Amino acid sequence: MERRWLLFLLLCGLASGVRAETPLRLERLERCRDLLDTQHQVFCLKASGLSSGPVQVWLGGAAKSSEREGDHLRLTLETGKDASGPVRLEEGGRSSNSVWLSMAGNHVLAAKPNELATNAEGLSTYLNLVSVIIEERYDGLDQARQLAQKYGASVVGGIPALNTWQLRLPVKNLIERDALLLRLGHELSVDAVVIEETEAEEGEREVPADDRSHDEWAANRFADAVNYYRRRVAARGAPVEPSAVRIGVIERNVDFDSADFAEYVGPCALPRTCLYARDAQGPAAHGSTVAAVLLAHWQKGGNTGFLRGLDGVSKGFEVIVDRDSDAGITANVAASVNLVEDGARILNWSWGLHRVGTQTVQGAEADTQVRSGIAMAGYEELLEEFFRWLKAKHPDVVVINSAGNAAAAAGQDEYRLPSSFVTDQLLVVGGHQRGEQPELPVDSPDYAVRRESSNLDRRVDISAAACTHGADPGAEGEGSVHCGTSFATPMVAGTVAAMLSINPHLTPRQLRTLLRRSAMPIGAEDDFEPMDGEDLTAPILPSERNFDLNHPDVGRSARLDMQKALELTVQSRDRRR
Template sequence: MPERASTLFTLGLGLLSALAAFPAAAEDPIRITQLKRCGDLFAEDSLSWCLSAKGLPSGGVQLYLNGERVAADTLQRDGKQLRLTLAPDAVRSGPLWLERNGQRSNPVWLSAGRSQVLAAKPDEVARNMDDLTTYVDLVSLIIEEDHEGLDKARQLAEKYGAKVVGAIPPLNTYQLRLPVKDLTERDAMVLRLGSEVGVDAVVIEESAAENDEQETGKTADQKRPQNREWAANRFLDAVDYYRERIPAGQRAGEKQPVRIGIIERAVDFDAPHFAEYLGPCDPQQQRTCLYARDADRPDNHGSSVAGILAAHASDARDQGFLSALDGTGPGFEVIVERNSDAGITANVAASVNLVEDGARILNWSWGIHRIGTVDVEGEPVDSLLRSGIAMSGYEELLEEFFLWLRREHPDVLVINSAGNGSAHSGRDDYRLPSSFITEQLLVVGGHERNDRKKVSVEHPDYVRKRKSSNVDMRVDITAAACTRAATLDPEQRGDVHCGTSYATPLVAGAVGAMLSVNPGLEPDQVRELLRRSAMTIGRDSDFEPAEADDLTAPILPSERGYRLDDRDVGRSARLDMRKALELTVESLKNSR
């Protein structure tokens, strides 16, 4: 062999050997990014869901629902999308995931509930006179109770040349696509529809609802440990008490896992905090399980809210509250669900499905202000604004939701963020949904550590009101407003994000743990225990404080053993997660 050819042959063998030393390129991870009802939403003989995913292999992929493989003939594939069609009697709500060669996707929650609304596409929205984005041809009709909703909606659709395209049947609410081209035509048709016999209200959608209940910007000190803020609510003390001080029979026994619904879009399962949920998870094995669509970024709103409940981390400062209880309680299911991107209408539709699927707690880290809302300083609020006509429709829809809860699901508790406008949370003309007065809605404000006061955690000056937190008597309790976002690097600590959005899941986690100990607690009893156990925040005050200082409803003598001279009386309430659990254990004795 000539010398040059021999050299090339030797180099070729070396290259092949080097390539053989490297494993084959791994397949891209499968991530489910969307799951929603599709096709004819009102079909009686079959139900269809459309699923979108990243990383779908070109070959076959298996779909699992409630742990059982779905028959291949129920699936249709179109590129990165799958369509699942099942007979109505074969559908049971539960986790759904994809598998390929032993690799699992993130689990999402498939609901058998019939509530589904459509979101407008980019070319189906316009800017209204208030310079807000609004849907042009999609509106929802709330039909009066004495009418059969679907029949009435179809009758009106035929009369106006519209089409029924979505529904929230338990609330007698139906979504119509109108034959209009612009807002002038829409508004004229909305006026005519609103005056029809049997129509209670027309809901106009103005963009998405949750962009976001977090403040813009970050705290100055990025090196602060996360539990520096959570210590103000005795986060780790509560974990220790639950795991070590509550007898095993009271923690688990024959109790069912507690199901919690979080109204958010998605969670980033590529972040180490959530990677464990890509494997098998059974809440019956005393575990916390998380079901959610996959997000593109680890610092998104949904990941931060869900992480406060369900993040996994070796450092206790970054551990989610419920996941820190793994192995001790009856188990928890955290369902992140948004229905569609159709704003508040979708939030309510998702909430209805989750309640019908057994959720005892709903975490609503969202809310809106009406145009013209002013803060405690008299300055206009400029975040999460909606027009007056949109607010009136939303108010009717939310009222129907809470009436339905009271009638059909009186044990469900909705935990809602007070908002970040430094405004009055209880003004029903200017803030939703926190202004509703119902035992089944608990409103959460935000606080932060007070660096200027070196005092014990019990002292009212240990924390101070978060300047942007909404206030007033309608706020039931406050919790730490700051958390760290997840990251893709397990060695990197995320940025600090703040807002009442992140105070809300701290309360939801505490309530979830309370219900795992005593499932018989009713919403008003939960509120009573949270208020009785609360630490305080703020100055000495009487029962008529200046509105700007009235962060929450003041602690009453009845919440302190009827002691008029108790130092807590008149102050605002601050979540004490450990004490709330202690009182819950005592409530078991009182219920016997």
């Protein structure tokens, strides 16, 4: 009897130990209940690893009361009293990852599986959820409610900053939906109607890598840039006083169980670099790979996050991974507005769309991230409203966008979004890979070549290494290799973040100028003739080479030089004094 009792205690102890080792992860956080309530905002949270004990919710440094039902929690906050900040859970001595909670009030709903339909192009489309952009001379919410009453719909979400409101329509099929869209679009108060064509788990397609992908970042002087920043910021006699920078990454989630991100679990505060994101259930998530370029812990998973390498001398970087909900491009824009209103200086958009019928440079039809013409028209209007708002309200914010992976033109406004927008606040990034001659010096135009899948033309501002290791460690402790302009984009975003930490007064136009002036050449000289299939970015101009008309870089495409960009930023800071 005594032995049975001892065995029972031992088993209980082992079970308790297993529970104690179970990670606590915050997987979902989004607005719920009445999304139009301007006095209170309710947030629904879902966590994994919770036991039956009491759980504490932290918003920033303040404990908040919550309601709990199983692994779901509900948090009610007061607009004007509670501020945006990271939310974290604590239970039984364990701490979860932190997720950014925005009180900015922009949120749209995602369609449920039974609210999707297949359109004539064979694309999945939202059936009864649409968004209307109201003309700015109208009170948007009031007008949206009048339209809802007129057509038997209901207002269920919105992006108030852009006078955009989401309606749930009383329709049962696409014929009824399209008929109602036509009537809505002809209302005097409606500027445009936005429909979504998206799958819940769709992400930018990743292109298979090759054997040269292990040292791709050498083409951008990654290690030299880290070394320069660490030495120059702390230089004796002439130190640089850096600033903290907040970055918004429009992605779904990050795997905090991977070695790349495990150190970001628990409380975090500047000057340490912090990561706020929902937890992914596996390391293959697109968001994990994008975030790893910025934040992966050095050597633990075979990766080296650029901003992580600046810890100890910088004043820290806050990287917020968020995309509001799974409601496609409208949700991406809603999350972007929230992050900007919460103080983000940089937005990383590793996403983009091609219109049906987009032609590649080889003459084939693009088959990646394709949308119908009616959807693209709505997205174009929504993005136009966003950049107009950004220029008027937040002119210091820069959006860094991937050029895309269809080997097509990035700047054709009828066929590619959002890279085709021409604004100082949008930087477009193409992708390159190592060339066939590894013995060449790094500043040789042939050291790297355009990745065949990368979109191109003169709307692309700069190129960066397209291949990186993911957060899923293989047999040798390194993640599988992922390639695409999605992963070149955070290379540029990280460089811009370091530049702003050195000189926070730089404008988006000045950032582009410094990136272009510091860039290394890539590709053949084009003599400013119409582009062909080998061009990647806008050609380097004489004005970007001290007006030297005979400079060998003039006419070639621009390849990111991270170290030189930081050097020029320090010089810009010194000149400002």
